[in-house]
Amino acid sequence: MIQFKKYIALVFFSICFSINAQNTYKNWPDVIRKNDASWFGTEEAKKIAENVLLYQRNIGGWPKNIQMQNALSETEKQKLVDLKSDLHDITTDNGATCQEMLFMSRMYAQVKDERYKESFLKGLNYLLEAQYDNGGWPQFFPLKKGYYTHITYNDNSMVNILVILKEIGEETDFYSIKPSKEIVEKAKKAFDKGIDCILKTQYKQNGVLTGWCAQHDEFTLAPANARAFELASLSGFESAKIVLLLMSIEKPSPEIITSIKSVNIWFEKTKITNLEEKRVLNDAGKIIDKKMIPTANAAPIWARFMDLETNEPFFCDRDGIRKKSLDQIGSERRNGYSWYSDAPKEVLKKYPAWAVKNGVKVSSAEASDKKKTNFITVAQDGSGDFTKIQDAIYASPAFPYEKVTVFVKNGIYNEKVRIPECNTNLALVGESKENTIITFDDNFSKINLGRNSTFYTYTLMVEGDDFSASNLTIKNTSGEKGQAIALSVVANRVKISNCNILGNQDTLYLSGKNAKQYFTDCYIEGTTDFIFGGATALFENCTIHSIKSSYVTAASTPEGTAFGFVFKNCKLTAEPSATAVYLGRPWRIYAKTVYINCEMGRHIKPEGWENWSKPDAEKNAFYAEYNCKGEGFQPAKRVAWSHQLTKKEAEKYTTENILKDSVPNWFSK
Incomplete structure (x- = not known):
């Protein structure tokens, strides 16, 4: 389940709730995926939870695309109370219901309000009730006329449900609310039925298993149309998350193994490596045009819609007429829909290790592919x-x-x-x-x-x-x-993910000269200057652990370098005996180190930074913070020569800007 938990990576804010504060969250999923669990015990979170409770219908599900964090007037609240028994527009599309259940679980972990528990269990019961006898789920339940009744893989709707049922059935600690044994058994059975449905809907092309369509007919299980521009087809995007779910199953059956092997071969067969998508943006950052540019040795992408018999990509406008290239459809659909995806690359990346783990014997053709890769x-x-x-x-x-x-x-x-x-x-x-x-x-x-x-x-x-x-x-x-170095990196375009680095x-x-390096979801511990050097390095969602009172970083950033060490959404922790830790000191006088949206424990010294007996560093080094939190974040007490970034200044610290290189977007591959 690791690959399905990664998207729950979260960001913590310790600010008091107000109507204005609520509106600072642009998207509801951003609220759910906050990084520090303790935020869900704040008054701000409790007030948002009241909204979530109001939006939940008596049947247990929620409508979609609601910004639950926005303040409600008394009139709006009463309208939601009146809608409680309404059976329209309740869905799992666009993450609805599944994401609200996660929110309630995170709330209950901090605040034992029985209403949160009841809400989660009602949501779970809704998912169980919505399942078809054949194991699939419709897009809306109670059923809504039209294509909404089809078994829906679109936007990973059914996969999201099955991930929840897997956690419940395996009685993991991912959700704070523990259903009864009876519900656990129902979840297990529902999950098994869902997997059986997945296996039965995998499309056969001339007798050979390939991938899945975004929708399948709830009776025949055949690929089915949805909106006018969403014709029955094989989907590179939806198929990727389906097979990653199958790969997460311990001790897979022979049928599951065959399914995974088959779709892996299909992904290899259908990848596109001679095109790149170019997006044209206006001054507001909105997409105003998309173009597919012929490019040699481009990173692999897959079409969202492929012909059921030939795998040839196709595109549709709202008239439902198939076109062979993206530039043949109008700008509204061309720019307002995702026609290509790189999601299957995660399958191809994980498949070799999965095959080894599960003792999968490869055919001669696969062995040739293995040698080639x-x-x-x-x-x-x-x-x-x-x-x-x-x-x-x-x-x-x-x-x-x-x-x-x-x-x-x-x-x-x-x-x-x-x-x-x-x-x-x-x-x-x-x-x-x-x-x-x-x-x-x-x-x-x-x-x-x-x-x-x-x-x-x-x-x-x-x-x-x-x-x-x-x-x-x-x-x-x-x-x-x-x-005593554990890991030494003197190379460019280096990505370290989900690793422990201990010393x-x-x-x-x-x-490394002009080197760019990226660390994500790592645990790094040490004593003195335990992260040091002159590279440009971005650390995201990492835990930085001090073993004793000393210094976290010792940057030696070369003069004129735009970025040095940047820590974003990281958590700074320490052993109990470490009570006086500096964020950094300059190994060389042009050192650059910045912390953004980080949680700092009480072990961080109020002054934050030290000059290492180098007065020139106070003039030339750049040490800064932005929007951090925790007992160790004391901006008013920081040394005078450090900086607190403005929002505008912080906006330049994007992953793309920090890690920009001659190889575009290398860090996302």
């Missing part, structure tokens, strides 16, 4: 291609045209690993973050190579550009013995 397995028990990670690196091709994936099965790998400059475009993927561990114990004194010994202490060294690592723990185990002093070194 350069997939190497490391396993200590001898079941892979190599037993050591470094041996797999040595066996990887130099400067490959396609990504090389080194999949590392669970185990403690006590080795020093180096990704040389020639090993570009390499992905190091662990079986699990908790149990795939790369560890070594070098430190400054042990290396003993002079004043620069620090840079030889790494456990993992990355020198090859376009590197990625995920689902790993990278650890330097030397302890309190001076400088003490100098845990994480980031460098």
Whole structure:
């Protein structure tokens, strides 16, 4: 379920509720997905919860596209009370009902208001009642005439429901509300029926399984039309989330395995690598035109609509007439609808590891694809291609045209690993973050190579550009013995996701000429200057943990560099004994470090920053914060030479601006 929980990544605001404050939230889903659980115990959250309760109908579901956080007048509240028994427009489309249930669960985790529990359970009962006998769900329930009665995969409606039922049926802790054993059993059965429906609706093309349509007829299970421009077809977008759900099932049946293998082959067959979408925006940032530009070796995309027999992409305007290219339909539909998607790339990325985990034997054709995509397995028990990670690196091709994936099965790998400059475009993927561990114990004194010994202490060294690592723990185990790097990155376009990076002093070194590096959903811990170096690095949704009172960062940003270290939506935590931690100090006088929307624990010193006995740094370094929170965020007490960004200044700190490179959007691949 990891891939379905990632989208619950959340942002915390500790401000008091008012009508004006409510209106600062542009979208209702932004409220649900706030980062710190404690926000859901605030008065602001409670007032929003009253709105959510009002919008819920007696049958248990909610209407869609409602900005629940907006203040309601007394007249509006009374109208909602009068609508409680109304059975129209209740749906799971556009995330409705599923997202409100999540909100109520997060509320109940902080405030044991029985109304929240009752609301969640009513929503769950609504989902169970809405299911067809064949396992599918309509777009609206009670049924609304028209295409709304079709089994609806569109915009992941049915997948969202099944994710909830999976969590309930497996009795995980994801939801704070625990249904009765009877409801748990119903959820299990409903989930199994839903999966059976998915398997039965997978479309066969000349007897070969492919993907799914956005809608399927509720009686025949055949692909079905929806709106005039949504003709029956195979969907690259909807099929991706369906198969990711199937891949999340432990001990899949032979039928599920066949389904996953088949759609993986279909995705490979239907990917488009010679087109890129170009969007033309007006001054307000609104899309005014979309064009598909022929591009050699473009990142793969898939059409939202593909012919059921030929897989050929097609496009429709509101007249329902099929066209062969996007430029043949009017601007309203061309610019107002998503005609292409890169969602299937996540399936192709995860499939090799899933196949290894589930012992899937590949056909000769698939084996050829595996060789072509350069997939190497490391396993200590001898079941892979190599037993050591470094041996797999040595066996990887130099400067490959396609990504090389080194999949590392669970185990403690006590080795020093180096990704040389020639090993570009390499992905190091662990079986699990908790149990795939790369560890070594070098430190400054042990290396003993002079004043620069620090840079030889790494456990993992990355020198090859376009590197990625995920689902790993990278650890330097030397302890309190001076400088000792766990991860050293001296390459460009490096992405580290869902990893633990553990050490003490100098845990994480980031460098490289004009290098851009991206860390997301990582846990990083250390003591002194445990994130240091001169690269431009963005940290998003990471936990930064101080083991003792010292310094978090020591940037050495080169003069004239636009961005240094940027932390967005991160959480700064510490051991109880660490009570006096600085946000950073300048290793070099042009250091740049910025914290945006971060939660800072009480261990952060009020003054925030230290000049490392370098008066020139106070004139040249750039240390700043914006919209942070927590006991450690004390802007009035910060050193005078640091900055609190304005909203306009903070707006330039987008992922695109920080990580801009000659390879566009590399960080999202």
